[in-house]
Amino acid sequence: MKLFWFETYKTFSRWRTYISFGFIALIVIMTEVVMKLSASEILDRMMKSFQKDFLIYGNVLNGWFITAFIMNSLHIHIPFFITLVAGDIVSSEATAGTVRLLLIRPPSRSKVITAKYLTTLFYTTGLVIFLALICIAFGLLFFGGGDLIMNYSTKLRIVFIPEAEVPMRMLLAFTAAVWSMTVVASIAFLFSTLAENSIGPIIGTMAVVIVFLVLGNFPFDFFRMLSPYLFTTYMVFWQQFLDDPIPWQEIARSAMILGLHNIGLFSIAFIVFNRKDIKS
């Protein structure tokens, strides 16, 4: 535990750790200001297929909707911010030349790597919680509250969630988002144990995420067949908490698959780090 807090202190003493928080705040505020300025256009585009047949009243473009909208960008920019720390946490010791110093101290390698992994997960959780808080706080401030309308335009489907249910659904969705992002963190962490500099793990992780996302979305049978084997397919399972009815079985399956990825990736990192030759 002491090691974990030590690693956490080390991580949060670096200014680069706060780049992610700063950029997330900037992205969220910019998005919300732009959405506020072009609210009518967004509403028209969003409800186009239904506006021809229904008169729609009420505050559709509210803080909850904006939060869900911004969450959709999770799988692109949040992984990048996660890799900034997760891809650096082990490799930076090699870059700075402190790895030998660290490993000749009494704590075992196993304890060191576990503490570093827990710190990575702590940072990942903190980043997603920060995104949630800033999205919801500014969203409700700029756009007010209301029922949440999720427009699944590709499926031509609208799901309506009453306002009273929205906070709990959001809590579950963000918890799922944290769970999804831990897989990205685990990949970057594994790469970080393999590399001796931070650039490789950051680029490597982003390459894996982007390639998997692209492959999983190609509308060809071969890639559709492949998609159940790509972790990125399950990363958007947070959206299912905003569906009606909530598909609990699918959620449990996705969470389990992502959890198994975490266990597998950490186990490999654990073995690699324990066998790491620091003498040469």
Place this chain on the structure above:
Amino acid sequence: MKKLLLLAGILFLLSTEWIPAQEDASRYLDPIEKKYSGLRDYTADVNVHFDIEALKAPDMQARLYFKAPDKMKVESKRIFFLPKEGGYFNPSLFKKKDFEMKLLERLAYDGRKAVRLKLTPMDTDTYHKGFVLTIDTDRSLIREIKISPSEGREVKAMIEYGMFANFELPTHIHLQLDMPSDEPGGMKEFTQFGQKPKKITGKVGITYSNYQVNVGLSDEIFKDTDPLKPK
């Protein structure tokens, strides 16, 4: 001579078929117009129940304000969807001067005498391609409205009435929707290419209650009636 008789016979048969078509169908709307001529305004509580696969929503409630001839406003603290076609009752919607009318058939509807009329808008630029009304001629009530808002779209409204302040007003409108959707706004996703546009099909039940009739609604109430206005 035989040929002439045969021709005359055919002409006679055809002429009897023409009778309902040539009858002044608009006369069936006169009693309705007269019946509701005293209806200046009404307000009512509305409950909308959706049974549409593409729209997963709980029942929605609102207060509806109507003032003759065509002012309408909905007041709701929450998000509210009301079908544009057949969603609320406007007795002056079918003005004789706006439509070409044709009697399609006489029938029995709920054990009462009824007629079915086809109304085609005079103005060809309008969004509506036409209506088919089923009118209970015994009670002078529109019981069914089949609306074809545009190509491929169809809405059927079945109306039940109750008596409120000497006016028969809808207590329940049962809508059947069959509407192809427009393309979703914005750019198409890669996986959407080649897909046929999907349809919005299903049923909507609209229940009206707590009517207040001819209370003298002011025009001020209808000033801000823009639906989906961002805050």
